[in-house]
Structures are given as C-alpha cells and as structure tokens.
Amino acid sequence: MHVPTDALVRPQNRGHAISDAAAPSEDRWRRELADAIRDPEELCRELGLDRSLAAAARPAAADFPLLVPRGFAARMRHGDPHDPLLVQVLPVAAERHDVAGFTADPVGEQGTLPAPGLVRKYAGRALVLLGGACAVHCRYCFRRAFPYVEHGATTAGVEAALAAVAGDDSIAEVILSGGDPLLVDDARLGAVVRRLDAIPHVRRLRIHTRLPVVLPSRVTPGLTTLLAASRLTRVVVIHANHARELDDDVALAVRRLAETPALVLNQAVLLAGVNDSIAAQTALAERLVEMSVVPYYLHLLDRVTGSAHFEVGEARAREIVEALRESLPGYAVPRLAREVPGEPAKVWLA
Ligand SMILES: *Cc1c(COP(=O)(O)O)cnc(C)c1O
Numbered sequence: 001m002h003v004p005t006d007a008l009v010r011p012q013n014r015g016h017a018i019s020d021a022a023a024p025s026e027d028r029w030r031r032e033l034a035d036a037i038r039d040p041e042e043l044c045r046e047l048g049l050d051r052s053l054a055a056a057a058r059p060a061a062a063d064f065p066l067l068v069p070r071g072f073a074a075r076m077r078h079g080d081p082h083d084p085l086l087v088q089v090l091p092v093a094a095e096r097h098d099v100a101g102f103t104a105d106p107v108g109e110q111g112t113l114p115a116p117g118l119v120r121k122y123a124g125r126a127l128v129l130l131g132g133a134c135a136v137h138c139r140y141c142f143r144r145a146f147p148y149v150e151h152g153a154t155t156a157g158v159e160a161a162l163a164a165v166a167g168d169d170s171i172a173e174v175i176l177s178g179g180d181p182l183l184v185d186d187a188r189l190g191a192v193v194r195r196l197d198a199i200p201h202v203r204r205l206r207i208h209t210r211l212p213v214v215l216p217s218r219v220t221p222g223l224t225t226l227l228a229a230s231r232l233t234r235v236v237v238i239h240a241n242h243a244r245e246l247d248d249d250v251a252l253a254v255r256r257l258a259e260t261p262a263l264v265l266n267q268a269v270l271l272a273g274v275n276d277s278i279a280a281q282t283a284l285a286e287r288l289v290e291m292s293v294v295p296y297y298l299h300l301l302d303r304v305t306g307s308a309h310f311e312v313g314e315a316r317a318r319e320i321v322e323a324l325r326e327s328l329p330g331y332a333v334p335r336l337a338r339e340v341p342g343e344p345a346k347v348w349l350a
C-alpha cells in the first residue's frame with residue numbers, strides 16, 4: 001500500500017514561519033498525555049468497533065494497561081479491527097497464553113546493569129534509562145515486563161548512571177532510553193544533557209523515542225533549543241512500524257528535530273498483522289525517506305511473554321527484506337536485526 005504522496009506535506013518544502021507558528025507548548029503535550037485513552041471500551045466506541053473486543057481486552061489490560069494518545073488513535077481506520085495501528089495497542093486474549101521460548105527478559109538486559117539506570121552491552125555506547133513511562137503501550141514491547149523503578153530509572157538512578165559514564169572513558173556515545181526519555185520534562189532533560197556536555201570523552205548523544213510519532217506535540221521549541229545548545233553530535237532514533245503512523249504533524253516534529261541539527265533514524269519491529277508484508281514495508285520506507293528519515297533497523301520481535309502472536313518467522317523476514325533490496329535505494333532498506341543475549345552487537349540477518 002503506497003501513501004498518496006501528493007496528499008502529504010513535504011517537510012523540506014515548508015518555510016520557517018510555518019513551523020514556528022505551529023510550535024506547540026509544554027502544556028499542550030502534557031495535556032494530550034493526560035487525556036490519552038486508557039479504557040478499551042472507549043477506544044472501541046471511538047473507532048466504531050464491536051464491544052466484544054473491549055471485553056476481550058480487559059484481562060490482558062490488567063497486566064499491562066491500554067494507553068494510546070488520541071492523536072495516534074485518530075490515525076486508525078474507523079470500523080477496522082485489523083487496523084495496523086490498533087493492533088499495536090489493543091490488548092488481546094492471546095497475550096495471556098504461555099508460549100515456550102517467550103520470557104520476561106528476552107534480551108538479557110537485566111544482567112547488564114553496571115549502575116542502576118545504566119545498560120552497558122555494546123562497545124563505546126551506554127544506555128541511560130531516563131524514566132520508565134511511555135506515552136503509548138505497545139503490546140509487543142519487551143519492556144512490558146521490565147522492572148524499571150527497581151533498576152534505577154529514578155532520579156538517583158540517573159545520577160548513578162551519569163557518574164558511571166563519567167568514570168568510563170570508553171563511552172563515546174550515550175543513548176537516552178527508558179521507557180521514553182522524552183517524557184522527562186525539559187528542565188530535567190536539559191540538566192542531563194548539560195551534565196553529558198561536561199564529560200569530555202562523550203561525543204554523541206542518541207535519543208531513542210517514540211514520542212515524535214505518537215505525541216508529536218512533544219517536540220517543543222524548549223526541547224529543540226536545549227538540544228541545539230549541546231556540543232554533542234545528535235542522533236534521534238524514532239520508532240514507527242507503519243506508514244500510516246507518519247502523518248503531517250509527525251513530519252513537522254521530525255523536521256524540527258532534524259533542524260537542531262540531528263541525524264534522524266527510524267527503528268521498526270517486524271510484527272505479524274501490522275507490517276509483515278512487502279507492501280507495508282515498502283510504504284514505510286518510502287514515507288520515512290520522504291520525511292528525510294533513514295530506515296535504520298527492522299527488528300525481529302524480542303520474545304517477551306505475551307507477544308508470541310506478533311512473531312514473524314526468520315525466513316519470511318529475510319524474504320521481505322530481500323524484496324526491499326530489489327526495489328528500493330540501498331539507504332531505504334533497513335537492517336534486519338535481532339538482539340541475541342551475550343553477542344557483542346545486534347545480529348544482522350540481512
Ligand atoms: C540496541 C542497543 C544499543 C545500540 O546499538 P546500535 O547497533 O548502535 O544501534 C546500545 N545498547 C543497548 C543495550 C542496545 O540494546
């Protein structure tokens with residue numbers, strides 16, 4: 001399915017006056033987050049879906065609640081229970097099935113914490129957990145079972161993580177992650193960035209966030225100003241799985257980040273019933289490139305408890321990426337990757 005390009009605003013053709021005039025405030029994204037949909041019944045009602053879906057959602061939602069901002073829900077197709085955006089967020093009965101091979105910590109993260117709030121798995125890079133919260137609950141997420149607070153995604157944990165970064169001069173790149181690190185307010189985020197600026201061996205700041213996609217109003221002038229003030233080279237990795245997630249508001253938010261300047265990349269997860277077709281992956285890659293975003297990774301699912309119904313086999317995954325390689329420019333083809341506990345890097349499969 002191709003996105004009709006003439007209906008989309010090309011970010012590179014927009015003037016500064018437009019992007020400034022539409023600049024959102026800190027209040028706005030806080031309000032939108034507070035107003036997010038948390039009740040399966042309400043989501044089904046808004047989308048004109050059968051109430052039996054809401055009833056089926058309830059038991060799974062008790063373990064990991066439904067959470068979806070209204071702006072993201074507005075991109076879902078009315079009356080379609082198989083909508084690829086809906087499928088990512090609506091709890092379903094299959095999450096309660098125990099499936100062999102699916103565990104609480106599939107990527108072996110919980111054994112790699114040299115300080116609370118710091119994940120150190122790969123050379124030169126360290127991941128700082130800035131907070132446990134997200135603006136959307138993605139049903140396939142491996143973090144659904146991760147005990148953040150226990151592992152220091154707290155103010156004290158972040159302090160300890162920054163101290164550990166300062167004490168290890170092999171760390172050239174700090175990756176802010178979570179949860180979603182952009183749910184932290186600008187004052188606290190600015191303080192973290194300034195602390196990193198002051199550590200001489202840190203050269204790059206990477207931010208892994210789904211907020212520009214699910215809550216684009218988060219990209220405020222306050223945020224872009226604090227990023228632009230940093231001496232660090234900036235990389236922002238957004239997370240979109242389907243072309244329909246990427247509307248004009250998202251394109252504008254991404255453009256504001258890119259102007260700081262920052263390199264903007266996307267990571268996606270290959271998900272059954274969401275994006276496991278050549279057409280869906282082609283449309284996603286083309287839309288990303290249109291927004292000047294590089295498709296970086298296409299991850300195979302991390303085998304976390306409750307996500308087995310999303311799994312796509314490795315053979316099918318390779319087939320899809322091979323087809324992309326035959327039809328798209330090289331830079332538009334994401335690396336098919338899987339995280340294997342104990343490996344020195346993510347494993348590239350194609
Ligand atoms: C994915 C990941 C990274 C970054 O890996 P890249 O291949 O550089 O994108 C770093 N640390 C951890 C713990 C990760 O999971």
Ligand code: SF4
Binds near residue numbers: 135210
């Ligand atoms: S960490 Fe990312 S994938 Fe997981 S629930 Fe949060 S936004 Fe979704």
